[in-house]
Amino acid sequence: MNAIDKTKPTEEKRSRYSAGVMEYRKMGYWQPDYEPKDTDVIAVFRITPQDGVDEIEAAAAVAGESSTATWTVVWTDRLTACDKYRAKCYRVDPVPNGPGSWFAYIAYDLDLFENGSIANLSASIIGNVFGFKPLKALRLEDMRLPVAYIKTFDGPATGIVVERERLDKFGRPLLGATVKPKLGLSGRNYGRVVYEALKGGLDFTKDDENINSQQFMHWRDRFLYCMEAVNKAQAASGEIKGTYLNVTAGTMEEMYERAEFAKNLGSSIIMIDLIIGYTAIQSMAKWCRRNDMILHLHRAGHSTYTRQKNHGVSFRVITKWMRLAGVDHIHAGTVVGKLEGDPHTTKGYYDLCREDFVPQNLAHGIFFDQPWASTRKLMPVASGGIHAGQMHQLIDLLGEDVVLQFGGGTIGHPMGIQAGATANRVALEAMILARNEGRDLLGEGPEILKEAARHCMPLKQALETWKDVTFNYTSTDTPDFVPQATAAE
């Protein structure tokens, strides 16, 4: 019998595929000379290694654990074109003003990913690696998605251009409101809010993220009363109106049933929540494209992983995934409202939704040039704590291809919901008219609103009611490249 040599080979003698543990950087996951190919997926992570762990080894480990590696050498690598399949970390930079953390750039060969599957892409990139012990924290900051991969997805079911054509609304933001209180209304009472808001001048009303089918309101009741309200408001105004019927449910079968019912009632739009998961979102997007339906996505749950800059997944990555996955609307921040949103970072999200080519812009948190190759455009939605008195800031910050959603800012109007809706619509139209005439919105905004209020009592009352409301807090998620002012003025 041959004796087994149990002595460990020395480092010099040891080959790449000898059994045992080897540093990730030596296994091919650190390649500082690597030039990413046009077809590579590139991810940039913010890594915070445990004390004593070298940043290069940590970055190489992230590359390894998010692609082919396991903790030890396996001979079965040699049955594959393993050099191709290994992710390659090619660059590690210290985070400016962020001691102990680094930006690690990792390139992935396109063959690592299944066509048209966010589930597969995310299972690799954020699958195991976020729990890896040698790291204190890890954040996926941005991804460069190659055109070759983008073209394997359908993209938004409808897109901004066709949505506007279907609604016959051009040249101004769309207006919406979330029905409040978000829980507890019966179907009949809920429809009342929808009717008042749409008749008053809004284009859309919206179910909230947690309105599904509870004891106080069966979903079929809500859909029936809402469609009565939509049609009645449509006839009263001669304009297309809609309400986002939330079809989020416990199973795909139930979601399809609700979506079919919405379609049969003539709804132009349905809604889902981000928490249903990437595969369910893609399935619903395919259903919407087959059924001429606009698909609204509420980003419920995202702040659990997007808000802290040392750990999680940046919302800009989620935005890119959702444009691929095929939703038509996505909540992307208001800057001035009640929810998290640094102005530069938010601008980055809006660009990723609406532009066909987004150039690198580190001040906006955009790490890479991102071509979209004619993928349909995704309508961003600004919702949460905004009111008519901020109209000039909203249009200046967010542009015109956006849904502005005033929930409290419509329903909380002292003279009622119709008055609240009218105030918002008049403020919006006056501001767009003024902008197109070349007036300076930020300088003259309050004056423009005051002029418009002269022929619109509801606007006058709205400006009076909410004149002092601002949410001026420091943002937690800001790019680390330029000094940031968090404006909510």
Added chain:
Amino acid sequence: MRLTQGAFSFLPDLTDEQIAKQVQYCIDKGWAVNIEFTDDPHPRNTYWELWGHPMFDVPDAAGVMFELNECRKAYKGRHYIRVSAFDATHTWESLRLSFLTDRPADEPGFVLERQEIDGRSIRYTTRAYAANRPEGARY
């Protein structure tokens, strides 16, 4: 009722000076300006009658305002007239602005017809009162 299609229907009717400024904005953006009219205001009536071709190469708003006034001479008071702007840029290739400039003196509005069908479902039809009369004799 007041038909609220178009970008500025919640404001008082635009003056010609205001219309000209919007038209100039569109021309400065490189968009083609188009004048259309109809006496069928149904919200799904996409194809209003064209007043000539979309104006691709007019240098300033004066030319559009001239055509708008010609259109008014023929149809004002009896039809809706709208101005829209078309952007031929890649990935848009659609309208970028659309607003009413003129509306009939009297707008009777729409009736909402309900057809009760399976279970509690209802099939809705919106019909303009004016559309009961023949085209050209509605307002």
